[in-house]
Amino acid sequence: MATFTKLPSGKIRAQVRIGGFYRAQTFDLEKNARKWSKEIEQQLKLSSTGEYIxxxxxxxxxxxxxxxxxxxxxxxxxxxxxxxxxxxxxxxxxxxxxxxxxxxxxxxxxxxxxxxxxxxxxxxxxxxxxxxxxxxxxxxxxxxxxxxxxxxxxxxxxxxxxxxxxxERTRVASPEEIEKLAGHYRKMQRAQIDMIAVMEFATLTSLRQEEICALSIEDVDLERRVMVVRDRKHPTDKKGNHSVVPILDDFVEPILKAMGSRRRGQLFPYNHRSVSASFTRACQALGIEDLRFHDLRHTATTDLFARELDIESVALFTGHKDWKTLRRYTHINPESVHLQERRKALRRASEDRSQSGSDVTTV
Known part of the structure; x- marks a missing residue:
């Protein structure tokens, strides 16, 4: 039934053969080998009868x-x-x-x-x-x-x-809220995170904060106008769930600014939890209620539909496999028409920050 062999290394090799079934495993201690073999013997016996132990x-x-x-x-x-x-x-x-x-x-x-x-x-x-x-x-x-x-x-x-x-949340950031947040971050000295750049990228692309902070420069192909977003959220298969996301024309300038002279590493080299915490603190300081960083994903998704893209196309950006989730964004509402205003607020803040020479230390 079960045989035990002491290997030159001193370990014990246990082997179980029953009715054409075979199992083997190596253990440091003989008592563990015997315990395992007894369990396997029971399981192999029942494998042929279909009974449970x-x-x-x-x-x-x-x-x-x-x-x-x-x-x-x-x-x-x-x-x-x-x-x-x-x-x-x-x-x-x-x-x-x-x-x-x-x-x-x-x-x-x-x-x-x-x-x-x-x-x-x-x-x-x-x-x-x-x-x-x-x-x-x-x-x-x-x-x-x-x-x-x-x-x-x-x-x-x-x-x-x-x-x-x-x-289901469908909260989007208004132009006024974006303006307040941009102004808040514009005044900060020696910030560790360039939140204006991160916010702009989030409201353009609809990527989650984890995806933004994990995106590598090597996965951005500006010639083909695509970027590979890796390990996207999925109910069962997050690991290896990569997707190719289009880079639209107005994505290019924020990407080039974030890259600077670098050609390797993370596009936004920040901890995603720090990004979320910074955004939450800013909203609290400004009295902006019920707005989370993840809502910028909703904001971007709403804006993508405002560009008159269909559900299948928007899903390329958001990574949704179930298009039913996206349908709630297809009904254009008052917030949807503020695409350009949101962009202008972030662009002004980004330009003012560059001109003022505000320091941003990466973390």
Missing amino acids: DPPKDANLEDLIVRYEEDVGGVKPFGKNKAAVLKSFKRKLGHVKLRSMSEAIVRDFVDRRVKEGAGGVTISIDLAYLRTVLGWARYVRKLNVNPDITVDVKRSLKQRGLRVRST
Whole structure:
């Protein structure tokens, strides 16, 4: 069934052969090799019968998540949100024995999350990831656990008065708000971030702050008038989700200014969190309510439609795969006609800053 070989390195090679199935792995300690082989023997036996095995008596949810992270995350790295949620599960529910996992445990978890102030959308995401891990345990590891214990709990969120769908924001920055922000940054001395340049690029291109700060000069091709935006946000495939974005005529001058004499590195060499924090502080100082840096993406998207581009063309800039998300921007509203005013405000601020010789130290 299982054989163990001591290698010249001192490590133990465990091999399991059952009914035509074969598994092998190397361990530092023999006790770990034997524990692994016993588990694999059970799984291989059941692979041929289609039955499920009860989890080991001492196995808890943290053990399962760690194995899931090694087996699944090792092949395809998780996004930061999923990784954070799994880490939270290990801390809050990691001690729960797999044999004890039940709907009651999940409901108690939701009760605690509500008391912590988590919203319905956040809790829904938590439950979705928990179901994913339990589903992997059942259908891949053949463990007798029930992924559906999260289903009814998730349905109960509405009865708790929690909103389970994100509220769609369509907030755009008015020319007056852009003028105020530009004036605020124009007066700053020895700023670490050229926020005027970043804001102008954001309101032109519709790129997210993470994408703007990660964009490299090497990925900008002014001859072909395209730029490669890498690892764009995606529900399941952020890593490697690159897209080619057109560079329109009025994108060129801001790009050349940002490049300066450089030919390598980030076009905007700033931390995206610092960009967001700076924008938030400026809005608070100026009394601009309910405006976030991400709203400049909405502003740019609205303006792209104001240029009379169709949904398919605008999607090249925004990176949306689901065009239904973009439809809410297709209805031209009063804010949409202020394209040129917004551009003029930022352009004036950029020119005044250049003439005054204000220092910008990169971070």
